[in-house]
Amino acid sequence: MEEDTVAGLIAKVAAADRAAFRDLYSATSSKLMGTLLRILGTRSEAEDALQEVFTRVWLRAGRFDPEKGRGMTWLIAIARNHAIDRLRSRSPAAAGDDGDELDSVADTSLSAEGSLIAKGEARRISDCFATLEPDRAAAVRGAYLDGLAYTDLADRYAVPLNTMRTWLRRSLLKLRECLDQ
Amino acid sequence: MTSDDLAMTPQDKDDVLAAEYVLGVLDLPERLSVETRAKTDTAFAARITAWENRLADLNGGFAEAPAPNLLPQIEARLFGTPAPRRRPLFGWLAGAIAAAAVAIAAVALLVPPAPAPLVATLGAEADPLRFEARHDGQTLVVTRVAGTPAPAGQVQELWIIAPDAAPVSLGLLTDAPLAVAYPDTPEGWTLAVSLEPEGGSPTGAPTGPVLAAGTITDL
16 A cells, blocks of 8 residues: 555644644645535635634544554545534524535536546445445435435435435445445 | 334444444434444444445545635634744743643543642632633643533533634533643633533534633633
8 A cells, every 4th residue: 555645644743743734734635625615515614614624633633543544534534524514503594505505516426426437546436336226326425425414315316214214224235245345 | 214124233233323424414413422422432433434444435526626725723723823933832832742742632531630720710709600720731621610511402612712713622521520631721811611512513613602711821
């Protein structure tokens, strides 16, 4: 496996190295901004969230364990979790505004998927997604990339909430089987 | 859940729950309950990490987006000043921390047995809710000395606020003292307690009313 420079920077941040913290920001803020923007939909909220994410990175860097995963995976998990918490805590009125954003995001998700496969970055995961029925694979991807909740997915695919849960759980078990091979 | 006809072992149920959390499909109360469990249940936390790694290849689907330089605001929140040379406060960072090689991590530690020097009182003497902050040179310990915990479904969250910067959460206050590894108690900074929904503020900024606050001084 290639050297994980991001993990190296996080280890230095854990030792309160402020220069490394700045380097980490330079190296990863565009990716994290893209992640937050995709899930939150507006630049102003994504920027707000980016500040919080890097604050947490500084505070939690000591808990990062390079044995358990790559640095970028850890950072994106912090960003996604924070963005999803924000989405889920929006008031119902604010959540109503999301309708249009989600539709526009849905279009970009297709092209992002296409480029993902084309670049061959995630050959294995796209092979495993190919073992799922297409709309279920799209539901899993939509949840991960766009931060869709069970209720959003049930609306989008016009199925009862419990049916969506069953679909997704079954898909997850199937994905696990394929990815762990 | 009558239509859920999946026959799952308890292990599979845990694993699916971890996957649902990583995927992000749960609602806020469910997310908070997963996060609370992961703090103490290491096997369950490992399932979450495993799913983060399994799905990490999907991260290629997040396109990069130009990020403005937000470091001045972030550093102001964490270190108290956007311009390192402006204030002497940085002595504590450069010296103390580097030597101790300790992050200002919000890591809960065992509470020291002897009471450390008092550095701040949150709330006035007559207030129904009051906290004391003590610092022994390494750990900031905040204890409720008057009043009661938040009502069910809500929590009291502790914040540290550098002058002119946004608050940073130091954790949730319960009946036990809250201990946070903190290398120094920067004089003039504010400690505040706000009322937040269960699990703490989801946004990283206080969302509820301030219940008590005090300035850090060399008392």
